Amino acid sequence: MAKMEIDAIFAFAKTKLEQFGCDEANAAATARTMTTAERDGSHSHGLFRMAGYVKSLKSGRVNGKALPKITIAAPSILRVDGDEGFAPLALEMMREPLIEMTRAQGIAMCGITRTHHFAALWPEVEMLADAGLVAMATTQAMPYVAPAGGREALFGTNPQAFAWPRPGKPPLAFDQASSTMARGDVMIHRRDGQPVPMGVGIDKDGNDTTDPAAILDGGVQLAFGGYKGSAIALMVELLSSSLIGERSSAEAKAAHNGDGGPPIGGEFVMAIDPALASGGDAWAAHGDAILTKIENMDGARLPGARRHINRAKSGPVEVSDKVLEEIAAL
Numbered sequence: 376m377a378k379m380e381i382d383a384i385f386a387f388a389k390t391k392l393e394q395f396g397c398d399e400a401n402a403a404a405t406a407r408t409m410t411t412a413e414r415d416g417s418h419s420h421g422l423f424r425m426a427g428y429v430k431s432l433k434s435g436r437v438n439g440k441a442l443p444k445i446t447i448a449a450p451s452i453l454r455v456d457g458d459e460g461f462a463p464l465a466l467e468m469m470r471e472p473l474i475e476m477t478r479a480q481g482i483a484m485c486g487i488t489r490t491h492h493f494a495a496l497w498p499e500v501e502m503l504a505d506a507g508l509v510a511m512a513t514t515q516a517m518p519y520v521a522p523a524g525g526r527e528a529l530f531g532t533n534p535q536a537f538a539w540p541r542p543g544k545p546p547l548a549f550d551q552a553s554s555t556m557a558r559g560d561v562m563i564h565r566r567d568g569q570p571v572p573m574g575v576g577i578d579k580d581g582n583d584t585t586d587p588a589a590i591l592d593g594g595v596q597l598a599f600g601g602y603k604g605s606a607i608a609l610m611v612e613l614l615s616s617s618l619i620g621e622r623s624s625a626e627a628k629a630a631h632n633g634d635g636g637p638p639i640g641g642e643f644v645m646a647i648d649p650a651l652a653s654g655g656d657a658w659a660a661h662g663d664a665i666l667t668k669i670e671n672m673d674g675a676r677l678p679g680a681r682r683h684i685n686r687a688k689s690g691p692v693e694v695s696d697k698v699l700e701e702i703a704a705l
């Protein structure tokens with residue numbers, strides 16, 4: 376492992392993206408996304424993704440100079456056309472208009488389309504919770520996951536993220552793939568020669584396997600929790616494609632040139648003003664009582680707590696040598 380200061384990670388990532396064709400705004404937003412992932416210890420969606428970002432710039436599939444365009448479709452519906460760029464700039468640009476709309480209407484949603492998402496979703500829900508709003512986000516990917524009982528990949532690893540504001544404290548935020556394991560983690564297991572637990576996926580013949588290569592090369596991933604996780608993956612697929620007018624995971628694959636970079640796709644983001652929804656300010660203490668019980672329970676912890684502990688540390692963070700070698704070779 377190498378040690379890097381947070382500022383150095385940002386400068387390194389931004390320079391690389393600019394070197395391969397991003398303008399300043401797109402490079403900075405995408406570098407911020409990778410940097411916050413490294414800062415919080417979300418390694419499968421930090422610098423690990425740089426190689427894919429660069430490959431998609433090199434192949435000309437992603438627009439490194441995208442200028443996302445925001446449209447107000449209805450008093451509580453925003454649309455952002457991502458101009459075929461990376462998702463982070465579109466996400467940063469939708470933040471203020473979505474907050475403003477949610478404060479005015481009580482609830483609002485944003486459909487982001489024509490972007491390439493290769494990141495974790497907690498940054499977008501946390502930034503809304505930091506503004507005092509309850510938030511949800513989902514995105515599709517490429518067909519990696521079979522519906523329960525099936526053997527054919529149809530869903531992306533389809534993450535869903537949720538954040539709840541806690542005045543005076545970091546927000547509660549969970550962010551999870553609807554597959555048993557995020558694809559990035561299966562790839563890291565393959566890179567490091569480690570088996571994955573049973574239940575992560577099946578091989579090309581439909582057999583259970585712990586071999587990450589057999590899952591990634593011709594096999595399929597499985598949803599967490601059997602048919603229940605499969606239903607969540609389905610919901611995420613519909614919210615992030617049909618509802619917002621974007622491609623499904625299968626359609627994103629058809630539009631992909633196989634360069635190893637992020638697929639084209641969309642993101643569904645929803646925000647709710649808890650004071651307007653509950654009719655007062657009691658929601659904060661009421662919700663906090665539930666969260667505090669979990670924090671104080673032996674053996675339990677809040678989702679997101681690991682990241683917030685990492686975030687509070689000062690000094691350099693560890694970055695995988697293998698990731699840095701791969702970036703150097705680009």
Ligand code: NDP
Pocket residue numbers: 417419420492493494495496497514515516531532533534535548549550551552553555556557558560675676677678679680681682683
């Ligand atoms: P994990 O399984 O690592 O974690 C999922 C959630 O559970 C996190 O909020 C985590 O919090 C929480 N958690 C983990 N362990 C515990 C525990 N013991 N008690 C309570 N909560 C716990 O995440 P995934 O591997 O499923 O996903 C990783 C990332 O991959 C996500 O950020 C996701 O957005 C991203 N992803 C992106 C995709 C895309 O298309 N862009 C596709 C699929 C995934 P904590 O972080 O604090 O551990």
Ligand code: PYC
Pocket residue numbers: 419492493494516532552556557558559560
């Ligand atoms: O880790 O499953 C994943 C993933 C897919 C797209 C981006 N991340």
